[in-house]
Amino acid sequence: MMEEQVGPVTVSIARRAIPGREADYEDWISRVTAEVCHWPGYQGVSVLRPVAATDYAYVTIYRFSTWEQCHAFEKSEERGRLLRELDGMVESEGEIKKVTGLEFWFDLPEVPAQARPSPHKMALVVTLVAYGVVMGLTFTIGPQISGLPVWLRALIMVTAQVTLMTYVFMPQATRLLRPWLFGR
Structure with missing residues (x-):
């Protein structure tokens, strides 16, 4: 049984666009942003373009008020349709991290995920x-x-x-x- 998540949820997704498909991917991000902004609990999205600090990947960071609202969007038919459009546009599945509250900034690879600061x-x-x-x-x-x-x-x-x-x-x-x- 999944532990109940309390508080806001931040999701970051890192994806590398296939060379030559960067403009298509940016257009896709714009369409996803236009879709998600209407969902209950949506708190905003930020997109970081490929630079050395992002390991040359696009990083999309979006936030929802609760885990349930985030989950509803992630399981939606609309999001599924948009994800299918990524075929041939990105190199592989995105690297996804999902955290609640301030945990987003306290993620160390060498520290187990269940170990969180107070x-x-x-x-x-x-x-x-x-x-x-x-x-x-x-x-x-x-x-x-x-x-x-x-x-x-x-x-x-x-x-x-x-x-x-x-x-x-x-x-x-x-x-x-x-x-x-x-x-x-």
Whole structure:
């Protein structure tokens, strides 16, 4: 019997587009995003384009309010139809990770999946790292984008913050603080 999941769910899927099919894959991502945004519990989607930090894969990260709402979308006929369209567009099945709450940023390959830090430790680390990243971005790119519309500045700052936290700072902080985070 599956343990009941409580709280928001974050799913990340890493896929490599077949060379020459990148535009088709990006169009496919746009169609999936247009479909999922109407589902109950949907909280947003972020797409990271292929770079060294993503191991040259597209990474799609989507969030739902509850596990049940996420599961309903994942088992839907609409999603099944969209997944069938991936044939010949991506190299292989996507690498999928699904976590609840803050666990997304505390995933170490060498730590068993069932070993999770306490929520207050995760919240403290995320707060400190987010503060550092926001302050760093404010002083480095803030002045260069100050003339842009506020919605565009916010989009740039949030995208930079999430990318840096996900691929640079949270993995480093999690490894550095591993004894404290995962200790007994």
